[in-house]
Amino acid sequence: MKPLAAVLGLASVANAHTLFTTLFINGKNQGDGTCVRMPHDGATANGPVEPVTSEDMACGRDGDKPVAFTCPAPRAATVTFEFRMYSTGEKPGAIADGHLGPCAVYVKKVEDMSKDKPAGPGWFKIWEDGLDAKTGKWCVDRLMEKNGLLSVDLPAGLPAGYYLLRPEILALHNAPAGDPQFYTGCAQVFVQEGPEEDLEMPSEKQVSIPGYVNPATPGLTFDIYNKPLPPYPMPGPEVYIPTSNAPAAELEQKQGVAPSDCLVTNANWCGKPLGAYGGQEGCWAAVEGCYSQSQTCWDSAPPSGDANCKVWQDYCKQTEAACTAKNFEGPPTFSGRENLAKVPGEIPKPWNKAFKGVDGGAGGETSRLTATTGAAGTSAAVEEKPATPTTTTTTLTAISSRPTSMSSKAAPAPTATWAVSQSPGGRCGAGPGPPEARAGGAKAARLGSVAGPRGRAGG
Ligand SMILES: [Cu+2]
Numbered sequence: 001m002k003p004l005a006a007v008l009g010l011a012s013v014a015n016a017h018t019l020f021t022t023l024f025i026n027g028k029n030q031g032d033g034t035c036v037r038m039p040h041d042g043a044t045a046n047g048p049v050e051p052v053t054s055e056d057m058a059c060g061r062d063g064d065k066p067v068a069f070t071c072p073a074p075r076a077a078t079v080t081f082e083f084r085m086y087s088t089g090e091k092p093g094a095i096a097d098g099h100l101g102p103c104a105v106y107v108k109k110v111e112d113m114s115k116d117k118p119a120g121p122g123w124f125k126i127w128e129d130g131l132d133a134k135t136g137k138w139c140v141d142r143l144m145e146k147n148g149l150l151s152v153d154l155p156a157g158l159p160a161g162y163y164l165l166r167p168e169i170l171a172l173h174n175a176p177a178g179d180p181q182f183y184t185g186c187a188q189v190f191v192q193e194g195p196e197e198d199l200e201m202p203s204e205k206q207v208s209i210p211g212y213v214n215p216a217t218p219g220l221t222f223d224i225y226n227k228p229l230p231p232y233p234m235p236g237p238e239v240y241i242p243t244s245n246a247p248a249a250e251l252e253q254k255q256g257v258a259p260s261d262c263l264v265t266n267a268n269w270c271g272k273p274l275g276a277y278g279g280q281e282g283c284w285a286a287v288e289g290c291y292s293q294s295q296t297c298w299d300s301a302p303p304s305g306d307a308n309c310k311v312w313q314d315y316c317k318q319t320e321a322a323c324t325a326k327n328f329e330g331p332p333t334f335s336g337r338e339n340l341a342k343v344p345g346e347i348p349k350p351w352n353k354a355f356k357g358v359d360g361g362a363g364g365e366t367s368r369l370t371a372t373t374g375a376a377g378t379s380a381a382v383e384e385k386p387a388t389p390t391t392t393t394t395t396l397t398a399i400s401s402r403p404t405s406m407s408s409k410a411a412p413a414p415t416a417t418w419a420v421s422q423s424p425g426g427r428c429g430a431g432p433g434p435p436e437a438r439a440g441g442a443k444a445a446r447l448g449s450v451a452g453p454r455g456r457a458g459g
Helices: 004-015 139-145 280-300 309-325 376-384 435-439 441-451
Strands: 019-025 028-032 071-075 078-084 103-110 119-129 149-155 160-173 179-185 188-192 192-197 207-210 248-251 262-266 269-271 395-396
Touching: 019 071, 019 179, 019 188, 028 262, 078 160, 078 188, 103 139, 103 149, 139 160, 262 309, 269 280, 269 309, 280 309
Parallel strands: 071 188, 248 395
Antiparallel strands: 019 028, 019 078, 078 149, 103 119, 103 160, 119 207, 160 179, 160 188, 192 248, 262 269
């Protein structure tokens, strides 16, 4: 009989999973939830996607709904994905203990960010990390060491344009019981410059999501509690790094551009300046307009948080107070400060670099990162990170062949209202772990004390 506290503690930990919330481009924080598609329901947002054949596998639950902003990225930028156990980052933690398994990053080029479906063909994998046979450590172990921050270099061979970037974690703690747990979401990114030619993608390197894995895929049924561990069969296609010797071309971003005059943003919402006014009527109209924007902010705030909706609401209160005090000239100067969740650690350099073959990372049995042959210059350019051949850069301004929806207007923010509840809910399953892990002991009990409601056992 196990100590009750340990069992409950483990169950609580297991109920907290992970969620991709925040994107960094060349180390710069884009803002919590900015350019990120994530589930709308805060109560279950950090739960796994299921089943593995569902369309939600592409960009997670609600991943078919575009967000208003698409973040611009220079050619060959380093992008970093932040995974949080608690969606708003109000408590530390990247992913629940024991959720061991591989990670990967997939990319899909889209023509129209507001309309193209993420589910379906056109995905390829630009990075992966599995099991290090020497140390027995998984990608998730490395991700936890790096505080949930996963960095990859975008290939210099990506033509300029719109991309969905899809980091994926596969937690295998319950896999032998038929419950492999995928955690994923998508970032909307605009690559500003790239080779002036179409993306060349060999058919064997691209996959459909869903479709690229099924419940019987060996990497999804793998028993991580086996000793010794056999080599891990990475699911999905081989890594593919597009390369090109074509001259570079810049493209102008038309879709998803964040307005330049936002006083404050929250995820994909922008607080627009209140127009100048004088007189009682104008004052109260401004207050009303301010609260109306505020409502849009709350309604659109994703599980990653609403801190800047509060900042904006304070501004509305300030405006209202001025009207009440009969100071009818306005608006008041906005003095709120944009509020970002604390970044949990240093932005890591990419590890397990695909560009150099097996290198300074997992390596080991599962690594099959072969540098793409040819175009060695491109590889080097990525490694050193400067060399965009500016002498040959041309600027493509007209995007005449694109549909009319390529307007510069941002897509409307989702209008659905959802609870920004942060209780780490959802089913997880403690898994048929080894006895020592199940017993948990002091560590599990201690984690349990901070990890959430104790009574909620996983399914
Ligand atoms: Cu979990």
